[in-house]
Amino acid sequence: MNKKLRAKLSLMMFLEFFIWGAWYSTVAVFMTSNGMENLTHWPFTVNPIAAIVAPFFVGLIADRYFATEKVLGILHILGAIFMFLTPMAVEQPILFILLLLAYNLCYMPTMSLANTLSFHHIDDQEKDFPIIRVFGTIGWIVAGLAISFVLGMFVAENVKPEQTALPLYMTAAASLLLGIYSFSLPHTPPPAAGEKVSVRSIVGIDAFKKLGSRSFYVFLFSSFLLCIPLAAYYNFTQIFIGNAGFENIAATLTIGQMSEVLFMVLIPVMFIRLGVKWMLAAGMLAWVLRYALFAMGAAEPITWMILAGIALHGICYDFFFVTGQIYVDKKSTPEIRGQAQGLIILITYGVGMLIGAQVAGEVYNSFLGTAESLTLNQWYDFWWIPAIFAAAVLAFFIIFFNDKVLDEGATADDITV
Template sequence: MSSHTVSPAQIASPKWVIPRLSLMMFLEFFVWGAWYVTLGIVMGKYGLSALIGDAYSTGPIASILSPFLLGMLVDRFFASQKVLGILHLVGAALLWWMPGLFESGQSGLLWVIFAYMLCYMPTIALSNNVAFHSLANSEKGFPVVRAFGTIGWIVAGLIVGATGLSDSTAIFTLAAIASLVLGIYSFTLPHTPAQDRGKPLSMRDLLCADAFALLKQRHFMVFIICATLISIPLAAYYAYAAPFISAVGFENVSGVMSLGQMSELLFMLLIPFFFRRLGIKLMLLIGMLAWFLRYAMFALGITEETRWMVYIGIILHGVCYDFFFVIGFIYTDKVAGNKVKGQAQSLLVLFTYGLGMLIGSQISGAVFNRSVTAEGAQALAQWQSFWWMPAIAALAIAALFFFTFNYREEPKRD
């Protein structure tokens, strides 16, 4: 999305801008968190475990397609808040439809999930776009607004867990209602016009050619390669952490998983403290090593005596996500020039949430279908073998990054 200047309307009404945007962000991630975390458990309950990897591949594919299908069009033709509203209204209808598909069988289920993700994934960028356009000081205001997104995910998980809906198709109904509310509410958000209206579509911009040119810098190319690779074992967590936690014996799966988002919120607030002391390379490395430690905790936490390790693995989510992905976005912003900041961020999303997660979903799905085939105590041993594979992969990628990434940060001027 394009960068925006501050409008008179933004300056005139700062009092209510942050609360309005915070509610938008809260609902944006409440919708996603309500169903995404425990989708694998619901699919297992209905005998669709073999399709979990495919279901979690729909999001990465949508992440690859959405910048090309929507990003340039929104910048040139449509107001962001209106497109945000329309997509959430269509998404609400698709979510409302899903429980019936589970009840009647798997016919068309994956296609409906894919259609929904095509609607939802662009809304993440659209909500960011509305927020950045509406805030007079985005550096101070956006972290507050974005934090409410994490809070929305946490609240959704706590509601699903407390009401015992973790393995129920009612999670889609809950998400549909929230999506309907957000769809209607979006039309009341501050007007965010198409900033490039009237400009012709450029194939060079559409293909992010200027952002790809950044790969000529060795350190950025190494980062993109390692970011893509680390996203492959990462996909195993999103798709199979909830089924694993359920298999280990936890009942309130969604509530337990929400501890990860609480950790994410805490470490997001601590990023400025660590950033000044550790720098980009060390923080990225710690984030990658945290993925290894998380999976090792899962592998070692299958017995009642070591069950506490599962909690450690979940709580590590804050380090895993914030130290790698949030710092990765900051690093990318530093490397990119003013003209390609948006393209560079889209490129990073394309390779991580898109290509890396897609490959990871397919690989983890194939490994799961071959290795986790039993039930009870025997299944726990199989789960242990399953988690050691992404753990070893994350450790190897971290080693590759440590020895090949060489980026010197420019000293700050007082």
């Protein structure tokens, strides 16, 4: 793979996740500062709704009729328009949420389109794609640092940039930039042109049947359940650390992405030592510990506990979600591999996060009442709820999961991330 092409694809991936990180880790703070403190779970509801819709758009339309780079460009330009309009509707909460829904319906399909475009042009997927994909994580980190330390120079002394519309406008600008840039990417014809594609295959029904076993069903169910407390992290951590006195909210949250890069490197070695079951269990346990640290660190607050909870993101995400994707890949045959990966994403980032956002929102609002924010003692009580829920999922998984597909005869060469 030539360096010029790798650089172009890496920049695409950098911007793709810079865009997501710029608004996702700040929007709840912005809403809280603008009288929508009891609606902060809705951005994290419309996002999984879009994640559910995205496979149908990509599978039934984008992958069959249009060049990938053109669809990628058009969707990002449309997304830029919707995101630019969103903060202007701050006085009209329903319109604000609908504009975020429209934006997410444009953005979420671009994630799989960016992967499709990359895979079409690289020679060695296992060697080249991780190098390209890591720039996505770097993009998310840079977005958080830019919000705290660059946009922070353009706000009043006692105002956090996350409280303003600047991160949303930065998202819109980056979306427009990537939209225009996408048309310069190498031509990528529709991968499924002329093929028969059905709703059944997109949803992953065939993969569900072929991979069916008790342990596989336990894995799917556990993944779904874990996304319910997971939603509380994405939605409310940004509000929590602001209430706990942290100044640079977006920059602080990037510690999680930095941790993600570190633990991604450790996955192959840990896979051989622990096997699939205990890798997945370690990821679940990290979620329990994270929420417990948030709870115990809330009342004082204790800074190191809160930072440690954020830093656990590497284990939480890599050891469970990345390991889960590898597990599904190893279980699959080439004919159903795509369906199987689509199925796990639909169950987790789609249905699981959708239900999780609504549940977390209801719990948060029950604590909030008529106040503008939770007290630190209320945060202590709040964080124990997802901690206990995640612990119950962990116990269920350990008792009922017993698939050794990667435990026997695996070597480090068998594992790719």
